[in-house]
Each structure stands twice: as structure tokens, then as C-alpha cells.
Amino acid sequence: MTTVEVGLVPFEEALTRYEPVMGLEVHVELSTATKMFCGCPALFGGEPNTHVCPVCLGLPGSLPVVNGAAVESAIRIGLALNCRIAEVCRFARKNYFYPDMPKNYQISQYDEPIAFDGWTEVEVEGPDGPERYRVEIERAHMEEDTGKSLHVGGSTGRIHGAEYSLLDYNRAGIPLIEIVTRPIAVPGDRAPAVARAYVQQLRDLVLALGVSDARMDQGSLRADVNLSLRPVGTAALGTRSETKNVNSFRSVERAVRFEVSRHAGILDAGGRVVQETRHFHEDTGTTSPGREKSDAEDYRYFPDPDLAPVAPSREWVDALRATLPELPAERRRRLQAEWGFSDLEMRDTAGAGAVDLVAATVAAGSSAQTARKWWLSELARRANEQAVELSALKITPEDVARIQALVDAGAINDKLARQVFDGVLAGEGSPDEVVAARGLAVVSDEGALTEAVDRAIEANPDVAAKIRDGKVAAAGALIGAVMKEMRGQADAARVRELILARLT
Amino acid sequence: MPGPELTDHSAAELSQALAAGETTSAEVTRAHLDRIASLDGELHAFLHVDAPGALAAAEDVDRRRAAGEPLGALAGVPVAVKDLLCTVGQPTTCGSRILEGWVPPYDATVVARLRAAGLPILGKTNLDEFAMGSSTEHSAYGPSRNPWDTARTPGGSGGGSAAAVAARLAPVAIGTDTGGSIRQPGALTGTVGVKPTYGGVSRYGIVAMASSLDQAGPVTRTVLDAALLHEVIGGHDPMDSTSIDAPPPPVVEAARRGDVTGLRIGVVKELGGEGFQAGVRARFEEAVGLLTEAGAQVVEVSCPSFAQALATYYLVMPSEVSSNLARFDAMRYGLRAFPDGVELPSAEQVMAATRDAGFGDEVKRRIILGTYALSSGYYDAYYGSAQQVRSLVARDFDRAFEQADVLVSPTAPTTAFRMGEKLDDPLAMYLQDVATIPANLAGVPGLSLPAGLAEDGLPVGFQLLAPLQADDRLYNAAAALERLLLDRWGGPLTPPLVGQVDSLVGPVGTPEVRA
Numbered sequence A: 001m002t003t004v005e006v007g008l009v010p011f012e013e014a015l016t017r018y019e020p021v022m023g024l025e026v027h028v029e030l031s032t033a034t035k036m037f038c039g040c041p042a043l044f045g046g047e048p049n050t051h052v053c054p055v056c057l058g059l060p061g062s063l064p065v066v067n068g069a070a071v072e073s074a075i076r077i078g079l080a081l082n083c084r085i086a087e088v089c090r091f092a093r094k095n096y097f098y099p100d101m102p103k104n105y106q107i108s109q110y111d112e113p114i115a116f117d118g119w120t121e122v123e124v125e126g127p128d129g130p131e132r133y134r135v136e137i138e139r140a141h142m143e144e145d146t147g148k149s150l151h152v153g154g155s156t157g158r159i160h161g162a163e164y165s166l167l168d169y170n171r172a173g174i175p176l177i178e179i180v181t182r183p184i185a186v187p188g189d190r191a192p193a194v195a196r197a198y199v200q201q202l203r204d205l206v207l208a209l210g211v212s213d214a215r216m217d218q219g220s221l222r223a224d225v226n227l228s229l230r231p232v233g234t235a236a237l238g239t240r241s242e243t244k245n246v247n248s249f250r251s252v253e254r255a256v257r258f259e260v261s262r263h264a265g266i267l268d269a270g271g272r273v274v275q276e277t278r279h280f281h282e283d284t285g286t287t288s289p290g291r292e293k294s295d296a297e298d299y300r301y302f303p304d305p306d307l308a309p310v311a312p313s314r315e316w317v318d319a320l321r322a323t324l325p326e327l328p329a330e331r332r333r334r335l336q337a338e339w340g341f342s343d344l345e346m347r348d349t350a351g352a353g354a355v356d357l358v359a360a361t362v363a364a365g366s367s368a369q370t371a372r373k374w375w376l377s378e379l380a381r382r383a384n385e386q387a388v389e390l391s392a393l394k395i396t397p398e399d400v401a402r403i404q405a406l407v408d409a410g411a412i413n414d415k416l417a418r419q420v421f422d423g424v425l426a427g428e429g430s431p432d433e434v435v436a437a438r439g440l441a442v443v444s445d446e447g448a449l450t451e452a453v454d455r456a457i458e459a460n461p462d463v464a465a466k467i468r469d470g471k472v473a474a475a476g477a478l479i480g481a482v483m484k485e486m487r488g489q490a491d492a493a494r495v496r497e498l499i500l501a502r503l504t
Numbered sequence B: 001m002p003g004p005e006l007t008d009h010s011a012a013e014l015s016q017a018l019a020a021g022e023t024t025s026a027e028v029t030r031a032h033l034d035r036i037a038s039l040d041g042e043l044h045a046f047l048h049v050d051a052p053g054a055l056a057a058a059e060d061v062d063r064r065r066a067a068g069e070p071l072g073a074l075a076g077v078p079v080a081v082k083d084l085l086c087t088v089g090q091p092t093t094c095g096s097r098i099l100e101g102w103v104p105p106y107d108a109t110v111v112a113r114l115r116a117a118g119l120p121i122l123g124k125t126n127l128d129e130f131a132m133g134s135s136t137e138h139s140a141y142g143p144s145r146n147p148w149d150t151a152r153t154p155g156g157s158g159g160g161s162a163a164a165v166a167a168r169l170a171p172v173a174i175g176t177d178t179g180g181s182i183r184q185p186g187a188l189t190g191t192v193g194v195k196p197t198y199g200g201v202s203r204y205g206i207v208a209m210a211s212s213l214d215q216a217g218p219v220t221r222t223v224l225d226a227a228l229l230h231e232v233i234g235g236h237d238p239m240d241s242t243s244i245d246a247p248p249p250p251v252v253e254a255a256r257r258g259d260v261t262g263l264r265i266g267v268v269k270e271l272g273g274e275g276f277q278a279g280v281r282a283r284f285e286e287a288v289g290l291l292t293e294a295g296a297q298v299v300e301v302s303c304p305s306f307a308q309a310l311a312t313y314y315l316v317m318p319s320e321v322s323s324n325l326a327r328f329d330a331m332r333y334g335l336r337a338f339p340d341g342v343e344l345p346s347a348e349q350v351m352a353a354t355r356d357a358g359f360g361d362e363v364k365r366r367i368i369l370g371t372y373a374l375s376s377g378y379y380d381a382y383y384g385s386a387q388q389v390r391s392l393v394a395r396d397f398d399r400a401f402e403q404a405d406v407l408v409s410p411t412a413p414t415t416a417f418r419m420g421e422k423l424d425d426p427l428a429m430y431l432q433d434v435a436t437i438p439a440n441l442a443g444v445p446g447l448s449l450p451a452g453l454a455e456d457g458l459p460v461g462f463q464l465l466a467p468l469q470a471d472d473r474l475y476n477a478a479a480a481l482e483r484l485l486l487d488r489w490g491g492p493l494t495p496p497l498v499g500q501v502d503s504l505v506g507p508v509g510t511p512e513v514r515a
């Protein structure tokens, strides 16, 4: 490597002289049943070289056949990213030698991606509330994954210095969608957060589409961060570095910060940034050089003659568009409007991971504001105490809605409600069971209760006669009728008193 | 069983005799294996002979026939397969050191269809390395020889299949044709060779040379045999995305019809004349005359872009070769060579050493040409413009087929040439395919059949070309011409080797050992 090691410039200081421009390339492994070009299961892991066949091993004579389900997933991702969908597109061969690539070319797409010219909007925290940034999508294309190399011996776990290498082709041929942004030039201090929010948004989006399990820790969602700096106020792009396989959201943010500091150090010292691939290190939050990406890198792309062009009919694309699920950002905007939340309220709700919980509570009959109140105060506090996610608490949105309904009916007050939460969370049963068992019901409306008692007496003259005759035990039947009418929110002892007062 | 030898009979005749119970598949197969044992030491048509496998398959068919099972037309007729097709249980070397000893874990679709149709597979035939060549002299395992004159090549790349069929070592064989590798050997050995419409026969399991041009097809001694074999191996295959998903053309019916009355025959101006041997031209013109007498209507057509076909081919083909052959890297199968004097070689160094040791010069030449043609900065000028000329070739065919039902030309510019004659002159070798290449570029079907002997006493090939998916037109016209030529020459053309069996029986090793 020709890189001169120079000092790092602190991120904030770097931004006084330079503007970062980012490009993000995200690989999403599709969760189709079978691989991109053969019938092998597209499963993570497994005994090495057990999910393989002549096709994904690239044996002489074998031929690829396109997996239609993968094409469908690619189109749905493209549509969700507001892309245009190609009327005809082709696969191309990307030629380079590497032991984990069975054919020494990767079937990918080059100048004819299945989806192109799209955009998505991400939201990040600014000092004055949420800020939205539009990220332009250049393309989303289909390709096959490579196998995996395991380098044994040596200190780095990399191929250089290893004593020997083991190859596992289970992953070879698993369908991938590579989503490439156009250069993203946002205010420098927002760049790390925008990069993170974008990758997070892609994760949420493919999960909502159900096309991938999007596990960064298992490599089914992998981000490459391209970054360059240019002096503030200039337009030309600087030389970029490509940090590969950054495998957590936090690391995406850190990789951007580190590369800004590193580039600034080189540029300040009058050096030239080398166009190269870099590796990100989780432990130190730094990057180190990988392959140098000189002009010598020539993949000799050409259309793969083994595969017919993919020509998704407009009817099919329209049908896929019509059945797209509501996407996360869209849904949040709709719910905020429906609930009448302020930006701050919505952001807090989302930040607490409570959007789905509030939505379900509202669906069970609560108002949005009361649902938000319970989840973000009372329940958030308890989740915090137990160090679990809100959604992991042993209480359902329906329970929360029922407790609020009891409050609304005047059967309990907020203070009693907290005790009901205690009971439900302690596994004592449903809110009504907790109220009954703990005797928490308050009856503030004596008139309603008296009327109910009168109706019960009128409806059950036989029972009333028995009580008048001194058979006080028969009062139970009337108490039951009253409790039923009062939906269990009356105090049974008070009902008994009222009945006996009328009949004895 | 009529006739002097079982091995003299066509597949159609054998099929009838088998169906009538006059012979058994085991008998027929053994007769061919015996002939291989006595003659192939001289011809070297085979790289591997599987006598036990072939006999077991033959006995199985005989049992099924005895049990009254319904069997296909060619059930029990043995076949030889070019060593470019994957075969379970038999090595597949592609004529290259780099795949020496590799036994595929799967059958090519063509091979699977042969097995399913009950054709015992005699063995794997010789070829130029990875089918790159026109003489079999580029085989890493030594050349095949032409049964008409063993000092001459049988053509290539499928010289092994053609020599085997011409010398009656096999009644029928499978070849592959990327630029003429079925048809040119057919011409040089006096056999019938067909390149079906691209996509008419599955490419699955055929080791790719140039994917957009490769096509497997029949190598036989009669037009009807070719049609019968075509029917067995053709038709849609879901494992090959370029396979045509439509009913195959009615080739057998066409081969039985053989009627050219009113047929418009287009003589392609650009495929003949200068550079073509006088005897080749004479036989070609006579054949056109015979067709005219039989009621065909002859027109001359011009396909100007064919002048660029050879150059175009030598951009498209090597480009695809450079990518297709990248997988031979010592990592998973085949040869593994280590660099000299390197203690702990890297994967990259092992790949380079293996490819250096495992590939022959012609293969390396094409990989280098193709790598260059696809390089950034050169792609548009080379691969890009070659693709444009390719569409011009297809357009010329379209226009010609408006004027004629089939097109005709000599198959190869010369009769069989001597061993070594063109080995140091790649361009002279490449010119052997000048008349066959246009069909591959456009995907249209082509057939070569023997049209008599030239002034040198060697066979001449007559080529017929038809529109996409109109393979039946080839068989119809070829069957008519075959009949006219049989009348003219007083019977089928037979290489001298066939009559000299006794004199050639010599110290021949067991074929399996050699492979």
C-alpha cells in the first residue's frame, strides 16, 4: 500500500474544511426457498458444501436458470424504493478470479439493472426536531452470492499469511439484491446519522416486504460505505474509499466518522487519498486497507449468453405494485396524521419502539393519546426497570385498552389503574380479573347501581319474594344479574347492601 | 440380418432388425466394440471406451424388449459421444489435460436422453481441446485419423465422432458444433452431420466453449439416421434457459419424405468460389444440378455480411471462451499444478500454474484474444461491433430465406488435409469453417451430407441451411439429394479402411486402458 499513515483530524474539525460525499451499497440476501440459478435451498449455514449442486458449484457444462421468485422480490424492492422497473434487462458476467467464486465470474447485472432511478426519504434527529433527507437510488440489481473462504493459520484470518484455506459453497448462488445510491451530499454533521438511518430504513423496508430476514450479524444485509471529501464550497468529487461489509447500524455511523477523519488527515497533510477497498474493525471503530482498487480492476462485463433477458410484463409489475404492503416510513406518516401526534410525540413513540403497540391499543378501542401515555410513561418505566423491550412486557395492547376503558367508565381511576397494571404484569389475569380479585372497582354512580338493582328485582319476582320471606342467601342470583348488567364494575358488597335494603 | 457385417448397417436398419428379433443389442454392441478394438489403435477416434457399460445397457434393452416393453426407434442401437458431454461413470476430458481423469457427477441432458431411449454408449470420442480446432490435432491426447487416408485429419473439432461413424466403429454419434465442428468433419469423412437450430437441443451438461454458438447434433451415415437421433436428443429442457420451449420440428417425417419438387434452393454467392478446391466446387455444382433435375428451383442469393462472419466469430467465440474456461482453476476438480520453486504458493499462483500446464496453445490463444476483446476500452470496438455484425448476418439470412426455402453451399473449402499441414498456421485452420460459421452466428440449422469424391478421391461435403426452427426442411432436401447421389455413385461412399479390416488388425491395446 502506498498510503502514508498520517494523523486523524477530529470529525467536527474536519467538517470546518471539508464536505463528505457518501455512496452506500447495500447487499440484501433474499429469503427465497431456493438459490438464484438452481434448486438448492437458500439457507444460512449448514454443514459446509451440503447445499450445493453442479450449477452452484459451477461444474463444467452446468447452466443457470433464473429463479422467478427472486425476480419478483427484486421488483418489489425496486417499487418500494420508487424505482422504475426495466421492461427488459439482462444478466451480465463479472469476470475475476477468486477461489470462493465457483465459475470465476459472478452472474450479476451491469448496464441493465432490473430497477433504477428511485428514491427514499430518511429521518434523522436535528437540534430543532426531526429532519428529512431524500436519498436518490441509482439502481437495484440482481446477482448471486459467492461462497465463503475460511483462512486457517496466520494471524489475520485473511488469505495472506494463512497456512491453508477451506472453501464452503453453501452460500454460492444465494440471490442478492444490490442497492446502490447516488452520491449523498448532506450537511457533514448529519452524514453519519443519514447513513445509519438509510441502512436502517432499508432493513425495515425489506422486512416489511418479507423478502429477506435482513440480519446484519449473519451477513444477510451487508453495507459498503463509499466516502470522499471535498473542500467546503467546491463541487468536484474527491477520491473515494470503499469500506466493505460494515455489519451493524452503529458501525455504519462509525465508519463514516472514521473515514471523514482519516481522509481529512491525508488531505491536510497534502497527501492523496488512495482509491481502495478498506475493512472496518468493530473493536476499534477504525478501517484498514484491503485491496487497492486501481484502474487495473477490469471485470470485463458482458451479457451472460446462458440466460435469456428478463422481461417483466407491465401487468405483473402493476400487480406487484398494487399488493405492496404499506412501507414503514409511509405508515408512520399516516399514523401520525391519524393520531394527531406532534413531531416530537411521534418521534418519542418511534424511538421507544412503541408505534406498533400504540397502533394495536388504538385498534382495541383506546384513544391515541391515552395509549401513548400508558406505553411511554407507566409501561416504559416498568420495561426500563426490567431491562426489557416494551414489546416484551407481559401485557397486551388489548389489556391496556381495557384498563383505559375501565378508567373511562369510571370503574377505576388512574391510581387504581396502576395497580391493575401491576396485577396484569404479575400474571394475575386479565384486567377485569385483577380488578375483581383485588377489589379495585370504584362505583361512583350510586343512581345507576340503584336502577340496575330495581331492574333486577323487577325481572326476578320469584327471587325477590324469597328474599322478602327471609331467604337472604337467594340474593346471590340478583347480585349476579346486576354485576352482569354493570359489566363487573360494580362493587358486589354494595350491590348486596342495596338489594337487602330494598327487600327487607 | 442381411448384409455382410452388423457394423455396415445404418441405425434405421439395425432398429428394424432389433425390432424383428433378427439380432440383439448385445450382438450389435459387441460387434462395434470388436471393431473399435481392432481399428481404433489406428484411428484414435475414441478417448475412452466403456465396453462393460455399453454391454450392460445393451443387455438391459434386450431384456426389456423380450419383456414386451414399448421401446423407442433407436433402442439398442449403440452410440458414441463426443468427450465434451458430461457422462456419469465415464471420464469427461474435453480433450484437455486440465480435466484429465475427471468423472462428472451428472449426465448431460443429451446423454440422459440417449440412456432413456435405450442407446448403449460405446465411449467418448476425441476432439480438439475444448472443441477448439478443425482437425483434432489440438487434442491433448493426440489426433484422430481420417479413415479415408490415415495421413489426413478427419476435421474437427468433432473428428473423433466423424471418424468413428465413417469407419463403422459406431453406427451413430453425438457431436457439437460451435462454428462447424459437426459439419466440417462430416464433409471430410463422408458422413452426415447436423447442427440443429440453436436452442433445439439442450446444452445442459455440454462443457461450454462459446455458449451463444454451441449446439449438439447427430453424426451419422444416412440422413434418416440423423433425423432419428435428432428426435431422441432434441426438444425443450427446463435446465437450459436458451432451450426453445416449442414442439420440435418433424424431422423424421421430413427425412422419410425427401421431396424437392418446387422447393426453392438458394445458392449463397459468398459461400463458394475463391478459396474453394476445384473438386469441391465440381461436386457441389453437380449436386445442385441433380436437385434441379428433381424439380427444385435454384436461385442465387447474396449475403454480403457473410464476408465478415469469420472475423466476427473470432471475436464473439474467444470472448465467451475466456469467461467459460475461467472455472478451470485447480480449486475444485481436474488438474492441480504447483509453481516451481515456491514453498507456500498462493491460490493465485496455483491457478496460474495449473492453467499454464493444463491448457494447450490454441486454448490459451483464444483465452488471450477473448480477454483482450472484452477489456474495458476495447469492448465496444471488438465485442460490441461483433454483436452488431452478428445481427447483420441474421438479417442477411432473413432476406435470403424470403427468396429460398433452403440455402446451399459447399460445407468446407477443401477435402481432408494432411496432418500438420495447417497446425502452424492458425488462420488457414480457421478458414476451414468459413462456410459453416454464419449458421452459428445466426442460430439457424445446418446439415452437411457427402456429395461424392473430389479429384483427390476424398469426400466432399454439401451444406444445407434452413430458417430457425425449420430443421425439417434440411432433412427433406437432404434425403432427396442423398437418394439422387446414391443413384449417381452406385451406393454409399465407403472409406478404404472399411474394406481393409484384416490388414489393419494389429497390436491394439485394450481401449479402456488407454483412456
Ligand SMILES: [Zn+2]
Binding pocket: A035, A038, A039, A040, A051, A052, A053, A054, A055, A056, A057, A173
Ligand atoms: Zn445448487
